Amino acid sequence: MIGDCPILALYDIANAFPTIAHVWLLAVLHAIDVNPRLRTLICMLYHNTRAYSTGIGTNQFLFFVMAGVRTGCPLSATLFLLAMNPFVYLLNTLSDGPKLSKSCLCADDIGSALRALKSLKVQYSIFQLAAKVSMMKLKPAKCYLVVSVSGLSDNLKYAIRQWLVQNIPEWQDFQIVPAAKYLGVFLGVDAASITFREPTHKYFDRVEQVSCSVAPSLGSILRYNERVVTVFSYVSQFVQVPDTKALGALEQRGVHKILKLPPNSLARDFMHNLAPFSPKSPNALLPMCSAALARFAHANEVALRTLQSEALEILGDSTPVGFLGSKRIPAA
Secondary structure, three states: OHHHOOEEEEEEEOOHHHHOEHHHHHHHHHHOOOOHHHHHHHHHHHOOOEEEOOOOOOOOEEEEOOEOOOOOOOOHHHHHHHHHHHHHHHHHHHHHOOOOEEEEEEOOEEEEEEOOHHHHHHHHHHHHHHHHHHOOOEOHHHOEEEOOOOOOOHHHHHHHHHHHHHHOHHHOOOEEEOEEEEOOEEEEOOHHHHHHHHHHHHHHHHHHHHHOOOOOHHHHHHHHHHHHHHHHOOHHHOOOOOOHHHHHHHHHHHHHHHOOOOOOOOOHHHHOOOOOOOOOOOOOOOOOHHHHHHHOOHHHHHHHHHHHHHHHHHHHHHOOOOEOEOOOOOOO
């Protein structure tokens, strides 16, 4: 039966922070026995909140603000999480506890791996209760059902859609996909490749920006290390690189472009020695220049001489003795 199909549900609460009801928020604070003085302070922050018109200068009263945490207030995130905790408890007790699912929550981003599609009914009841008492409602068009146990064919997608229509009609607009993003990382079929796709595009865009600048090569290398390479830092914490050779070729292409060099004029091993500065020694520019000159081919030598020349122009007399060998090598 289609109801026994394992599935991953990713939920999106529509405008979560601006829609949470003040009545529910204050009721939760009372129920968990927050310090009376702190509770009074919070009540005063949200008591008799009003909205006025300022666009045409009339300053007329519009309406009372009955929902939403204050933007910019240091307490806002904590208050929102406290208001969400009762529903997290229900999710843990009714769904995760009986091993119907395994859920993960980060603020208003909710993901749940369900043992079977029919377990959605339990979570549906929890979200319906949340909508009634706290005014936090899901936005079905931005919620996803990820099917990764088998290929997502049109027939399977249709069967899941019909199950939703019959059992949870309010959720019939959920997106049924083979992979979806959760906290910046894709989950599902071919998730690693899809996850690295967006950072790769961003890498190309930033390489283009650096290459269009008029900064010298050393400045471009610094900019590359600070702004370009770091686009992969977040996703690399969660997902392994799907193709290391392709990433190496991508890096080689990017380095050549920012240094304005002909393609493949630098060997890949050599490129990793182009770290112009170190935190402990600002003068540690291109630390293996002299040894590299003796090892690499003529194309590398020409590029290296150019970098050395620019280093000397920037450093002047502050270049460490012996840094570039016994002689300063002029640009070719």
